[in-house]
Amino acid sequence: MIGLSESKLKEATDLELKALGLSQDLVIKNIDLASEAYGAGPLVEIATRGTLPYTAVNIIQPRYDSAILGTPVITQASNSRTRKTGNWRVFRPEVDQAKCTGCRICYLSCPDSAISIPEGKPIVDYENCKGCLICLEECPVKAIKEVIEAR
Structure with missing residues (x-):
């Protein structure tokens, strides 16, 4: 399993099965079975290709009027018209x-x-x-x- 420790698997199995109302004996048997299945699985390495370049977007800071007027004012048109x-x-x-x-x-x-x-x-x-x-x-x-x- 990728990114899941055996202790977290046991904890999650315990919580889930107790919430279903199973007896403690059945919960323990299921936890043991989950632990056995966890140990039988192969270890998998995750290959990464690095990161993609990031191009920053020009963020417009809204101008705020006084509390009497209330809301921020956006002074530049949106870019939705340019997105086809x-x-x-x-x-x-x-x-x-x-x-x-x-x-x-x-x-x-x-x-x-x-x-x-x-x-x-x-x-x-x-x-x-x-x-x-x-x-x-x-x-x-x-x-x-x-x-x-x-x-």
């Missing part, structure tokens, strides 16, 4: 604009806010759509179809 999360998608949703009624259910159900409604009909942001297809399942008129992602 649609790269691992297998299927993508495609909206049939002619069939779409503009009900906005797909927009409301998208967990990643990858659907916008700029002119009354949904547009999918494929750079951020993860392909969960919740929009397809929720569309009441089935105006969204599942298309395999071609890369």
Whole structure:
């Protein structure tokens, strides 16, 4: 066993089996059996490859206003716009604009806010759509179809 001493194994076995309401005789037999199994296992060395280089992130310290105003003020835009999360998608949703009624259910159900409604009909942001297809399942008129992602 890696990272588990025999004494800790015995202690954990004792606590677990007593909590189940087993008799002391059965607890002792199980502890002895666990100890025997522990000793029969091979020793395993863990090979490590060292550490990966770490690049520090520029951390912005929030400015604090007085207690009357209350909360910290973040003065720099977040970086979520630069993170493209649609790269691992297998299927993508495609909206049939002619069939779409503009009900906005797909927009409301998208967990990643990858659907916008700029002119009354949904547009999918494929750079951020993860392909969960919740929009397809929720569309009441089935105006969204599942298309395999071609890369």
